[in-house]
Amino acid sequence: MAERNLTSPLLSPRSSYQPQTVLTVQDDQHSEPSIQQSSLQTAISHQSHNQSQNVHFSSPNPYDFLGSDGLSVPAPTTADPFRNGTPYVSGVYEVIKIVLCLPIALVRLVLFASSLAVGYIATRIALAGWKDKQNPMPKCRSRLMWVTRVCARFILFSFGYQWIRRKGKPAPREIAPIAVSNHVSYIEPIFYFYELFPTIVASESHDSIPFVGTIIRAMQVIYVNRFSPTSRKTAVNEIKRRALCHTFPRVLLFPEGTTTNGKFLISFQLGAFIAGHPIQPVVVRYPHVHFDQSWGFISLAKLMFRMFTQFHNFIEVEYLPVIMPSDNLKQNAVRFAERTGQVMASALNVVQTSHSYGDLMLLMKAAQLQQENPWNYMVEMAKIESLYHISSLEAVDFLDKFLSMNPDPSGCVKLLDFLRVLQLKPCTLAEEIFGFLDVEKNGSITFKQFLFGSAHVLNQPLFRQACELAFAECDADGDNYCTMNEFADILSRTFPDLKDNEVEGMLNQFDSDNDGRISRDDFFYCLRKNPLLIAVFSPRLVHKNLSKARDKMVEEIV
Numbered sequence: 001m002a003e004r005n006l007t008s009p010l011l012s013p014r015s016s017y018q019p020q021t022v023l024t025v026q027d028d029q030h031s032e033p034s035i036q037q038s039s040l041q042t043a044i045s046h047q048s049h050n051q052s053q054n055v056h057f058s059s060p061n062p063y064d065f066l067g068s069d070g071l072s073v074p075a076p077t078t079a080d081p082f083r084n085g086t087p088y089v090s091g092v093y094e095v096i097k098i099v100l101c102l103p104i105a106l107v108r109l110v111l112f113a114s115s116l117a118v119g120y121i122a123t124r125i126a127l128a129g130w131k132d133k134q135n136p137m138p139k140c141r142s143r144l145m146w147v148t149r150v151c152a153r154f155i156l157f158s159f160g161y162q163w164i165r166r167k168g169k170p171a172p173r174e175i176a177p178i179a180v181s182n183h184v185s186y187i188e189p190i191f192y193f194y195e196l197f198p199t200i201v202a203s204e205s206h207d208s209i210p211f212v213g214t215i216i217r218a219m220q221v222i223y224v225n226r227f228s229p230t231s232r233k234t235a236v237n238e239i240k241r242r243a244l245c246h247t248f249p250r251v252l253l254f255p256e257g258t259t260t261n262g263k264f265l266i267s268f269q270l271g272a273f274i275a276g277h278p279i280q281p282v283v284v285r286y287p288h289v290h291f292d293q294s295w296g297f298i299s300l301a302k303l304m305f306r307m308f309t310q311f312h313n314f315i316e317v318e319y320l321p322v323i324m325p326s327d328n329l330k331q332n333a334v335r336f337a338e339r340t341g342q343v344m345a346s347a348l349n350v351v352q353t354s355h356s357y358g359d360l361m362l363l364m365k366a367a368q369l370q371q372e373n374p375w376n377y378m379v380e381m382a383k384i385e386s387l388y389h390i391s392s393l394e395a396v397d398f399l400d401k402f403l404s405m406n407p408d409p410s411g412c413v414k415l416l417d418f419l420r421v422l423q424l425k426p427c428t429l430a431e432e433i434f435g436f437l438d439v440e441k442n443g444s445i446t447f448k449q450f451l452f453g454s455a456h457v458l459n460q461p462l463f464r465q466a467c468e469l470a471f472a473e474c475d476a477d478g479d480n481y482c483t484m485n486e487f488a489d490i491l492s493r494t495f496p497d498l499k500d501n502e503v504e505g506m507l508n509q510f511d512s513d514n515d516g517r518i519s520r521d522d523f524f525y526c527l528r529k530n531p532l533l534i535a536v537f538s539p540r541l542v543h544k545n546l547s548k549a550r551d552k553m554v555e556e557i558v
Helices: 029-053 092-127 139-158 187-195 204-208 212-217 229-244 300-308 333-348 357-368 381-388 392-403 415-421 428-437 447-458 463-474 484-494 500-510 520-529 531-551
Strands: 165-167 178-181 199-203 222-224 251-253 279-285 316-319 412-414 444-446
Touching (some): 092 212, 092 300, 139 187, 279 333, 357 381, 357 392, 381 392, 381 447, 392 447, 412 415, 444 447, 463 520, 463 531, 484 531, 500 520, 520 531
Parallel strands (some): 178 251, 199 251
């Protein structure tokens, strides 16, 4: 299947007849409203012109005044990188096999527990009294860790991996100080611990796992909080430092950032590639017929039980040739990651998708809220992050909003539920907002359309200025607050005959601190969370523009 490059534009280029606006940014806060008003005039005038001429729109674009030329949403993908192929025991053969293997499973469980205990004790002894953990582990302590490494091999044996097929060999650490691997199960870290004893990059949450946290600490793990830019930057600097120091073990990363089902590669995080060092890719396969060993969307306990009750589990590890960074690519981690991904995908005979850990977060959120088909809510987050700079946490917030609209089993929302959650009164503008998202014009919207549309509006160049002007309109007396009466006056132009309880419902949506009025921070916070609502203020902005257009001058580049 064809895949877009992460840097390719989602939206088609602007038509040549559309004007562009030159914004002048000044530090003087007193002059800001007039500058913002001037910045919006070209787009607002353009909206009025299009509506008066009735051109090229099957339905009016309610965000034309921001400079939007319409919404384009990629078609849903059939790729599903997180679904385990055998989540349930099915078939007479599997049932008989599990029954026969139950006594074996008990023996394996004892072997697993005893190996883990011995390895844990050996690791505690190796770490005892060691203070200087910014430098490589002393050789005497590293030798003691061989006890734990042998225990790791017994753990693999207990899970049914009596033998492991290898292809190729690990490159010397001096040639490839960094290794990257696909991530399918919890088995790969155990194997690499035994085989390579590398330094790994792992989530901070791993440190608190009983027994395991202590063992990976001995690997001088580089902890990272994936949601903290500061933590990610610190981790990248530490990767660089250890890759340059030949007395450290090689650095091993799983650039996908989470486990998949092995049938796809998902988008790579760039931490391994920023340093510009040679990298050895390693690919892991789990051939199977009856039991999918991938740690996809399946519980750890169930996966371990299934492993314990197999006669044998198969694993293949292939060390691929080292990939050298080209001289002109050392500063381009994205291209380096793409080259590495292509090599690994080719070796695995799979495709690389634009899914990321963010899609797994969406999947788990939808499952937590008991959606019938949680798989419908994956959106290929790497594309959205690249195009619109929307984080995974923000996407989960948008999903919360969407799920409150009561989507049907196929993940679609109808107009009335959409308006109910956004506190919009049915009217022409409300229908236009819904129609803007309904790119397929079938009377319903999906989460992908809702997320792409919200991100599209949020990233329009005039969105911030529109928010500033909208609040200035709401704050009639200039006290930096919008009261219910002021808010009702603004809404009356958009929603005629608005009732008091309807005004109060909309006010409550903007009033995040529940003090009965809308502060500037409340206003911006609400529009950041609900960017589609900026269209509610467009009639007021258009009206203000038309009344003062003759007094303004706007620089345009056509």
